[in-house]
Amino acid sequence: MAELLEIKDLTKKKWDFKAKWSRRTRQNFWIGVLFLAPWFIGFILFTFYPLAASFVYSFSEYHSRKPLIWVGLENYQTMFTDKLFWTSLWNTLYMVIFAVPITLLTSFLCAVLLNLKVTGQSIYRVIYFLPSIVPTVASTLLWLWILNPQAGVMNTLLGHLGINGPNWLSDPTWSKPSLILLGMWGMGSTIVIYLSGLQDVPVSLLEAAELDGANWWQRLRYITIPMVSPITLFNLITGMIFMFQYFAQAYIFRGTQGLGSPLNSTLFYSVYLFQTGFQYLKIGYASAMAWVLFIIILVCTILMLKVSDRFTYYAG
Amino acid sequence: MKNNLFKVLTLIVLTSMLLTGCGGQPAAAPAPKELNVWITWGDNPQQLQELFDKYGKVNNIKVIVTAPVEDDKVLPALTGSEPPDILILGGGDLVKSYAKEGLVVELSDAIKTGGIDLSDIFDAPLSQCKDGDKILCLPWGTDIYALYWNKDLFEAAGLDPNTPPETLEQMAEYADKLTKVGGDGKLEQIGFIPDQAWGHTDLYSHMFGGFWYNNDGTQVTANSQPMIDALTWQQQFFKKYGFDNVLAFSTGFGDQYMSPDYPFYTGKLAMMVDGEWQTGPNFIAKFKPELNYGVAPLPPPANHPESANSGMVAGTVAVIPANAQNQDASAKLLAWMMSPEIVAEEMCFNANLPTSKKAAQDKCFTDNPKFKIFVDLMGSPGSSYVVTTPISLEFNDAYSLAEEKILHTGADPKTELDQLQNDFAPKLEEALK
Numbered sequence: 001m002a003e004l005l006e007i008k009d010l011t012k013k014k015w016d017f018k019a020k021w022s023r024r025t026r027q028n029f030w031i032g033v034l035f036l037a038p039w040f041i042g043f044i045l046f047t048f049y050p051l052a053a054s055f056v057y058s059f060s061e062y063h064s065r066k067p068l069i070w071v072g073l074e075n076y077q078t079m080f081t082d083k084l085f086w087t088s089l090w091n092t093l094y095m096v097i098f099a100v101p102i103t104l105l106t107s108f109l110c111a112v113l114l115n116l117k118v119t120g121q122s123i124y125r126v127i128y129f130l131p132s133i134v135p136t137v138a139s140t141l142l143w144l145w146i147l148n149p150q151a152g153v154m155n156t157l158l159g160h161l162g163i164n165g166p167n168w169l170s171d172p173t174w175s176k177p178s179l180i181l182l183g184m185w186g187m188g189s190t191i192v193i194y195l196s197g198l199q200d201v202p203v204s205l206l207e208a209a210e211l212d213g214a215n216w217w218q219r220l221r222y223i224t225i226p227m228v229s230p231i232t233l234f235n236l237i238t239g240m241i242f243m244f245q246y247f248a249q250a251y252i253f254r255g256t257q258g259l260g261s262p263l264n265s266t267l268f269y270s271v272y273l274f275q276t277g278f279q280y281l282k283i284g285y286a287s288a289m290a291w292v293l294f295i296i297i298l299v300c301t302i303l304m305l306k307v308s309d310r311f312t313y314y315a316g
Numbered sequence: 317m318k319n320n321l322f323k324v325l326t327l328i329v330l331t332s333m334l335l336t337g338c339g340g341q342p343a344a345a346p347a348p349k350e351l352n353v354w355i356t357w358g359d360n361p362q363q364l365q366e367l368f369d370k371y372g373k374v375n376n377i378k379v380i381v382t383a384p385v386e387d388d389k390v391l392p393a394l395t396g397s398e399p400p401d402i403l404i405l406g407g408g409d410l411v412k413s414y415a416k417e418g419l420v421v422e423l424s425d426a427i428k429t430g431g432i433d434l435s436d437i438f439d440a441p442l443s444q445c446k447d448g449d450k451i452l453c454l455p456w457g458t459d460i461y462a463l464y465w466n467k468d469l470f471e472a473a474g475l476d477p478n479t480p481p482e483t484l485e486q487m488a489e490y491a492d493k494l495t496k497v498g499g500d501g502k503l504e505q506i507g508f509i510p511d512q513a514w515g516h517t518d519l520y521s522h523m524f525g526g527f528w529y530n531n532d533g534t535q536v537t538a539n540s541q542p543m544i545d546a547l548t549w550q551q552q553f554f555k556k557y558g559f560d561n562v563l564a565f566s567t568g569f570g571d572q573y574m575s576p577d578y579p580f581y582t583g584k585l586a587m588m589v590d591g592e593w594q595t596g597p598n599f600i601a602k603f604k605p606e607l608n609y610g611v612a613p614l615p616p617p618a619n620h621p622e623s624a625n626s627g628m629v630a631g632t633v634a635v636i637p638a639n640a641q642n643q644d645a646s647a648k649l650l651a652w653m654m655s656p657e658i659v660a661e662e663m664c665f666n667a668n669l670p671t672s673k674k675a676a677q678d679k680c681f682t683d684n685p686k687f688k689i690f691v692d693l694m695g696s697p698g699s700s701y702v703v704t705t706p707i708s709l710e711f712n713d714a715y716s717l718a719e720e721k722i723l724h725t726g727a728d729p730k731t732e733l734d735q736l737q738n739d740f741a742p743k744l745e746e747a748l749k
Contacts, residue, residue, distance in 0.1 A: 148568060262724070
């Protein structure tokens with residue numbers, strides 16, 4: 001306990017290295033440093049160094065066994081004329097624009113329903129959460145089967161309704177919606193975060209509104225939605241970042257086809273980045289692309305945080 | 317007491333640093349007596365390990381086979397500090413780009429050191445490893461494609477079950493007769509899908525007398541007449557019954573290549589272009605042993621009779637990484653791998669074509685008359701090989717996109733190929749500088 005207090009004291013002190021520390025304080029300091037070291041060394045080696053290196057490489061032509069060739073801003077300029085770069089950016093924006101809000105809305109609605117006091121509530125919750133435990137690779141492969149145009153469950157069901165199901169996997173119009181569908185199936189964690197937010201909505205407010213004659217919709221619209229708005233913002237930003245970096249599902253979803261198929265409709269930013277760097281061996285260009293993606297995500301996040309002031313309500 | 321606590325903590329932290337690999341490099345260990353072989357394919361890693369164990373036994377060295385290695389792991393290994401001693405790739409597509417980056421060695425020295433007899437290797441597969449006078453890889457096994465047809469379906473359609481089509485044009489007519497459309501407009505059986513499972517434009521364009529590069533890989537010839545002809549010929553199989561209709565039929569079977577549900581086995585696909593392994597023990601014999609089928613070289617188009625009895629070779633190649641620790645040891649292991657007995661044993665097991673002329677004499681390859689067709693095709697003077705360049709991978713992806721547009725959406729072959737030509741002619745020029 002005494003040691004704890006001493007460490008606490010240390011944090012209050014100004015960082016004056018000349019100040020004389022007692023032997024014990026010095027010892028505590030180094031113990032602290034030692035505890036930090038594994039993380040810090042790991043961070044320097046595996047996060048900071050690659051980050052810095054990719055920044056340097058982005059201004060060069062990188063050949064692993066030859067010295068770097070400086071090309072200045074050429075890699076960044078190439079992006080403007082690279083058709084595939086724009087295709088991949090558009091595909092990614094499509095996912096951000098459509099997948100994020102759709103997933104957000106449906107997971108909120110699911111959470112509201114799962115929050116209703118009905119018999120078997122916990123069973124429903126488990127059922128909705130289960131898909132998110134399934135590993136990405138497994139669930140993606142599963143959906144390849146569900147969406148198989150010949151023998152898939154989806155088109156068989158649609159067939160019973162008299163609808164001639166589309167070629168989910170091989171039609172460029174349907175490939176991205178298929179991926180959105182696949183993503184919605186695994187939105188359990190978003191639902192859970194919303195559920196916890198819903199539990200925090202003060203019952204007193206809801207009761208007061210009910211006494212004032214507010215109906216179900218009004219209570220949802222004027223109390224629940226504003227009260228969970230910080231959660232919405234959190235889900236929105238993490239969802240957006242996830243979609244900008246969308247990779248694994250698209251990588252697996254192509255089945256036996258090439259990356260990005262059909263017709264490059266699933267060539268997302270990260271997929272193209274991977275292809276450029278690790279298949280075409282243009283590490284410099286891929287590094288530049290990575291930094292552009294970083295800037296895009298940064299700008300979008302800042303914008304969203306700025307705009308969020310208008311619709312986010314922080315209680316307390 | 318305090319001091320002890322300090323020591324214990326230091327110990328814990330240092331141990332955790334070691335465990336997380338942050339403690340810096342351990343002292344350099346003496347060179348271990350082992351060789352690493354990486355193979356980017358391999359349905360049966362155990363068999364591959366047993367094969368290389370033979371080398372280990374004779375030479376008193378441990379050979380560790382890793383198969384299948386994910387493609388993504390190859391590049392870090394070639395650029396890192398722990399490369400394999402030999403790398404075996406599924407195809408030659410990447411070899412020239414690796415060579416351009418200085419990641420693999422030119423093999424002349426290794427061939428001398430190991431005493432590899434180049435004259436024993438069939439010309440077509442060896443050519444895919446050559447860059448001018450340089451030899452960048454050695455072909456271990458190889459593949460070639462031919463026409464398979466279902467004799468029962470031929471008979472049912474009123475065709476002679478023992479006579480395959482004689483020209484590509486006739487093949488299209490046969491395909492028409494072999495296609496059945498149901499009452500709802502959906503396909504029930506189809507004569508031929510030119511890109512079922514994967515595309516074969518290399519073979520089709522070869523039949524029309526060309527390829528997407530010139531012979532020495534110095535020029536892109538994507539919009540040459542043979543390429544346009546090859547894609548126009550393929551497109552008709554989709555056009556006739558509706559692009560979406562054929563595509564739905566075809567993708568429905570996409571993932572069932574190695575399964576009894578493959579459409580050629582179930583009689584839903586009457587003709588297919590496929591490789592020699594289908595005649596071996598692991599495909600038709602395993603999934604549909606009673607299938608009554610025939611094999612023949614793909615017929616040539618009527619205006620290119622000289623292409624008869626030929627094919628397009630591509631397949632497994634071995635390279636030595638430039639950063640491999642002991643180049644002599646790699647060379648010796650490569651020489652052993654390339655010896656006729658070992659080539660025969662491995663390729664016999666997988667029902668792939670042996671690249672060694674001596675190995676090809678083995679009963680395993682000559683006893684099965686259907687397999688023999690492929691061996692003969694490989695040795696045929698008309699057969700060619702898939703030309704590669706340092707931009708092969710990037711070109712292949714762009715080409716696949718163009719092919720997809722042409723075959724699956726009905727885009728005009730000439731327009732798409734012109735575009736491809738314009739995009740890639742300068743890229744190749746740049747890459748070859």
